[in-house]
Amino acid sequence: xxxxxxxxxxxxxxxxxxxxxxxxxxxxxxxxxxxxxxxxxxxxxxxxxxxxxxxxxxxxxxxxxxxxxxxxxxxxxxxxxxxxxxxxxxxxxxxxxxxxxxxxxxxxxxxxxxxxxxxxxxxxxxxxxxxxxxxxxxxxxxxxxxxxxxxxxxxxxxxxxxxxxxxxxxxxxxxxxxxxxxxxxxxxxxxxxxxxxxxxxxxxxxxxxxxxxxxxxxxxxxxxxxxxxxxxxxxxxxxxxxxxxxxxxxxxxxxxxxxxxxxxxxxxx
Numbered sequence: 001x002x003x004x005x006x007x008x009x010x011x012x013x014x015x016x017x018x019x020x021x022x023x024x025x026x027x028x029x030x031x032x033x034x035x036x037x038x039x040x041x042x043x044x045x046x047x048x049x050x051x052x053x054x055x056x057x058x059x060x061x062x063x064x065x066x067x068x069x070x071x072x073x074x075x076x077x078x079x080x081x082x083x084x085x086x087x088x089x090x091x092x093x094x095x096x097x098x099x100x101x102x103x104x105x106x107x108x109x110x111x112x113x114x115x116x117x118x119x120x121x122x123x124x125x126x127x128x129x130x131x132x133x134x135x136x137x138x139x140x141x142x143x144x145x146x147x148x149x150x151x152x153x154x155x156x157x158x159x160x161x162x163x164x165x166x167x168x169x170x171x172x173x174x175x176x177x178x179x180x181x182x183x184x185x186x187x188x189x190x191x192x193x194x195x196x197x198x199x200x201x202x203x204x205x206x207x208x209x210x211x212x213x214x215x216x217x218x219x220x221x222x223x224x225x226x227x228x229x230x231x232x233x234x235x236x237x238x239x240x241x242x243x244x245x246x247x248x249x250x251x252x253x254x255x256x257x258x259x260x261x262x263x264x265x266x267x268x269x
C-alpha cells in the first residue's frame with residue numbers, strides 16, 4: 001500500500017464543551033490520490049481541513065500529515081504542502097508576481113513563470129492582488145500553492161465565488177497534478193477533470209466512501225458568435241487558447257447522483 005500522506009483515526013472535535021462536530025472521524029489519503037470531502041453545511045468538511053493544517057487544536061484521536069502530527073510540522077515539512085483557502089482575502093499590498101515569488105521562496109524553489117502561465121495570469125503579473133476579481137484572486141492563490149509542485153495539495157472549497165472560466169482553468173490544473181501530487185479537497189462541487197474518491201460526511205463522520213463518481217460535463221463556448229457544446233475540459237481549454245470564451249459549465253454533481261442516498265444516510269449516528 002502506498003504511504004499515507006494524511007491519516008486520521010477516531011477523531012473527535014468540537015468548538016465548544018460538549019459539542020461534537022467530528023465524532024469518530026476516520027480518513028486515509030495515500031500518495032498520489034485525489035480525495036474529496038463532501039457533505040451538507042455543518043458536516044465538518046472545513047473543520048477537517050483546518051485540523052489537518054494545524055489551525056485547530058484540542059482534538060482527541062490521531063491526526064498525521066506527511067507522517068507527523070499537524071502541531072509538530074517542521075518548516076521543511078511544511079514546504080511540501082500547498083494550501084488554497086476558501087477565503088480570497090489577501091491583505092498584502094503586493095503584485096501578483098511578487099505574491100507568487102514570496103511563496104516560491106518559502107517553499108525553497110519553483111518556476112514562477114510556469115505557474116503564472118498555467119493559471120492564465122501573465123497579463124496580470126504586475127497588478128496588485130487586491131485589485132483583482134474574486135476569480136483571479138483564486139487563480140493567484142492556486143499559483144502560489146502549486147509553485148514548486150508540493151507533495152500534498154489541500155483545497156478548501158476551491159470553486160467558491162469564481163467565474164466559469166476560472167473553474168475551467170482550475171480543473172485543468174488539477175488534471176495536470178492528479179496522480180503525481182496528493183490532493184485533499186472539500187467542496188460542494190465536483191471537479192470535472194479528475195475522478196476523486198468521494199467521502200460523504202454526515203453526523204461528524206464518513207458515512208460512505210465512493211471510489212469513483214465520474215460526473216457528466218457540458219461546456220458552452222462562444223467562438224466568434226458560434227456557440228458550441230463540448231464535453232471535455234481539454235477541448236474547452238483548447239478553444240480558450242484560440243480566443244473563444246466560456247459561457248457556461250454544467251456538471252451533474254455528486255448531489256444529483258446521491259440525492260436519494262442522503263435520505264438513507266440521515267439515520268447514520
